[in-house]
Amino acid sequence: MAPPAGAAPARLPSTFAWGVSSSGFQSEGSSPDSNWRRHTHSGRTHDRVGTSVDFRHRYREDIARAARLGVGVYRIGVEWARIEPRPGVIDHDELAYYDDVVAAIVAAGMRPMITLDHWVYPGWIADRGGWADPATREDWLRNARRVVNRYDRFHPYWITINEPFTYVTNELRIGGITPAAVPTMVDGLVDVHRAIYRYIHRRDPKAMVSSNVAYIPTVEPALDIAYLDRLRGALDFIGIDYYYSVSPGDTNAWRAATEEQWLAPVAADGLYYALRDYARRFPGIPLYVVESGMPTRDGADRPDGYRRGDHLRDLVYWLQRARGDGVDVIGYNYWSLTDNYEWGSYTPRFGLYTVDVGTDPTLTRRPTDAVEAYRRITAANGVPAEYRPTRSAEVCSLVAAPSSCLEPVR
Incomplete structure (x- = not known):
């Protein structure tokens, strides 16, 4: 059953930010020695990273x-x-390459959002023990200050640490740290965020700095105790990554943590609950959806029949509903502009433009139906008042349980 006719999406302010997200290692290709390059050459991943989609040499066309x-x-x-x-x-x-990338973004009329740490560090840091070595904190800060000094004149949004809980989990999975070193790594991530936050604000008092969190349904408040709650007073906005949903009786939610993400549920109304949850737990701090999207397998249709363009419009509808209910959400980025390397495999596809890295040596970018959908969204600053989602809201969403089930939105 579709939502009632009166459930209109709210108008967004003219200052609302629309964007796209990417990461260096996942899209650049030709990667130098790092913890993740070593892992992809270990024989334990489905694919090596190789060229990826070669953003390193095709950044101008992708920015265009x-x-x-x-x-x-x-x-x-x-x-x-x-x-x-x-x-x-x-x-x-x-x-100089990064200088060109940032300059091209600005010249194209866009504002950079710069991530300082998207899970990848140099091989020599790995040799020293990675985040298990307390000295990594100062090495990290020295590099981060170098990047800030170079690009703060462009007034970018700053993301310090990408998805810290997943970062720690991946370091355990690939052998970067042992379980005994987890507290050291988490404390290190908290410390470097707070330190670089202060440094950025000394140079640019109006800077917008955050650390984006992968919203894990139901358990996110408990996970935030270890990291995000410790950053209070050092967040100019809360960055939220929303992908997967969960509801009672759902037998596929666990797929989000496997190599079969395209089988995991992606109910769009869960974005509303994730936003509402953070608005309640961090009152007065704006929210920005730093990543959101939908995986397919090698670009094929999903088994649940959800199309990328429909899913994108549905997500934006629920974002606008949240805004209408008083949630101060200020921006939305789609993950990602193109397909890329999904941390061990090219099979999961998230791109607005699909790229067949394994079979197409030209790495041609082919638009999905979501390209035109996003163009219409940005032109109209959201979905129109008459838009209704293609999928019904979950009867009992557990994205932000128990409130998402006890206080449903329709």
């Missing part, structure tokens, strides 16, 4: 594609492993 979508924000990662391949040795050619 983003601009034609009508978005105003382009999120990138500036990879420490490229900049400092050996301790104290700076690769100025790679810095």
Whole structure:
């Protein structure tokens, strides 16, 4: 049953930010020595990273594609492993590459969103024990200050640490740390965020700095105790990544943590509950959806029949409903502009433009139906008042349980 006719999406302010997200390691290709390059060459991943979609050499055309979508924000990662391949040795050619990327984003009329740490660090840091070594904190901060000094004149949005809980989980999975080192890593991530937050604000008092959190249904408030709750007073907005949903009796929710993400449920109304949850737990702090999207398998239709364009419109509808209910959400980024390397495999596809890395040596970007959907959304600053989701709201969503089930939105 579809929502009632009166459930109209709210109008968004003219200042609302539309964007696309990407990361360095996942899209650049030709990766230098790092913890993740070593892992992809270990034989324990489905695919090696290789060229990825070659953003390293095709960034101008991809930035132009983003601009034609009508978005105003382009999120990138500036990879420490490229900049400092050996301790104290700076690769100025790679810095020049990032200079060009940021300049191209600005020239195209977009605001950069720069991620300082998207799970990848240099191989020499891995040799020293990664985040298990307390010295990594100062090494990390030295690099982060270098990046901030170079690009703060563009007034980017800053993301310090990408999805910290997943970062720690992945470090355990690939052998970067042992279970005994988890507290050291978590404390380190908290410390470097707070330190670079202060540093950025000394240079730019009006800066917008955050750390984006992968919203894990039901358990996110408990996870936030270890990290996000400890950043209170050092967040200018809360970055939220929303992908997966869960409801009673759902037997596929666990797929989100496997190599079969395209089988996991992606009910769009869960975004409303994630936003409402953070608005209640962090009152007075704006929210920004830093990542959101939907996986397919090798670009094929999903088994549940959900199309990328419909899912995108449905997500935006529920975002607007949240805004109408008083949630101060200020921006939305789609993950991602193009398909990319999903941390071990090219099979999961999230791109507005699909790229067949394994079979197409030209790495041609082919638009999905969501490209035109997003163009219409950015042109109209949201979905129109008469829009209704293609899928009904969950009868009892457990995304932000128990409130999402006890206080449903229809």
